[in-house]
Amino acid sequence: xxxxxxxxxxxxxxxxxxxxxxxxxxxxxxxxxxxxxxxxxxxxxxxxxxxxxxxxxxxxxxxxxxxxxxxxxxxxxxxxxxxxxxxxxxxxxxxxxxxxxxxxxxxxxxxxxxxxxxxxxxxxxxxxxxxxxxxxxxxxxxxxxxxxxxxxxxxxxxxxxxxxxxxxxxxxxxxxxxxxxxxxxxxxxxxxxxxxxxxxxxxxxxxxxxxxxxxxxxxxx
Ligand SMILES: Nc1ncnc2c1ncn2[C@@H]1O[C@H](COP(=O)(O)OP(=O)(O)OP(=O)(O)O)[C@@H](O)[C@H]1O
Numbered sequence: 001x002x003x004x005x006x007x008x009x010x011x012x013x014x015x016x017x018x019x020x021x022x023x024x025x026x027x028x029x030x031x032x033x034x035x036x037x038x039x040x041x042x043x044x045x046x047x048x049x050x051x052x053x054x055x056x057x058x059x060x061x062x063x064x065x066x067x068x069x070x071x072x073x074x075x076x077x078x079x080x081x082x083x084x085x086x087x088x089x090x091x092x093x094x095x096x097x098x099x100x101x102x103x104x105x106x107x108x109x110x111x112x113x114x115x116x117x118x119x120x121x122x123x124x125x126x127x128x129x130x131x132x133x134x135x136x137x138x139x140x141x142x143x144x145x146x147x148x149x150x151x152x153x154x155x156x157x158x159x160x161x162x163x164x165x166x167x168x169x170x171x172x173x174x175x176x177x178x179x180x181x182x183x184x185x186x187x188x189x190x191x192x193x194x195x196x197x198x199x200x201x202x203x204x205x206x207x208x209x210x211x212x213x214x215x216x217x218x219x220x221x
Contacts, residue, residue: 030197059067
């Protein structure tokens with residue numbers, strides 16, 4: 001899916017957080033949006049997800065203006081949002097069930113995705129029996145099992161330790177490349193931006209080189 005943002009102004013109440021923002025994401029691209037805390041990264045994701053009304057400009061996904069949420073566009077947050085009383089498998093199955101996918105197929109899809117994220121042996125575990133990194137992997141499986149064409153990730157690994165985070169970054173890049181999913185990945189972590197991005201945009205400073213120094217300089221203003 002392509003994303004074209006033109007002259008986007010959006011925010012909460014009367015003060016816009018984003019002003020006249022232009023951004024293009026090509027199909028299959030992994031775009032990292034970086035920038036200091038409070039600069040509007042989450043606000044941008046919400047606007048693309050259709051969770052936030054926009055004040056001016058437009059957000060086009062595959063040429064169509066965003067008017068609300070859609071199954072084609074999935075959001076992954078830092079909190080895993082898993083239901084504590086459902087095991088890993090049943091958590092991954094839930095949105096498929098809600099989307100009308102029949103039992104045998106949703107079970108097969110959920111199993112395949114759990115295996116893909118390295119959790120084949122943990123499908124019966126409840127969220128509280130899994131580590132933070134494992135829960136994020138379940139969340140990733142749950143998101144990708146739905147076959148979204150655009151994935152919006154909002155600091156999904158912010159709460160993980162450095163080693164787990166690095167492993168998750170590797171997994172995400174691998175899986176998203178494999179599926180050709182377009183991704184907008186928000187982070188305030190410069191190293192994460194360098195590791196993940198095909199391109200890096202710093203809010204307020206535009207597109208920057210995917211090099212640590214260039215991103216740091218833009219983030220610091
Ligand atoms: N629901 C809300 N109502 C009112 N103001 C909000 C709301 N959410 C965010 N804001 C304000 O909008 C601005 C941008 O917030 P946003 O969450 O988009 O920033 P961010 O770049 O994602 O920050 P962080 O890296 O800390 O998550 C901030 O000043 C914040 O206080």
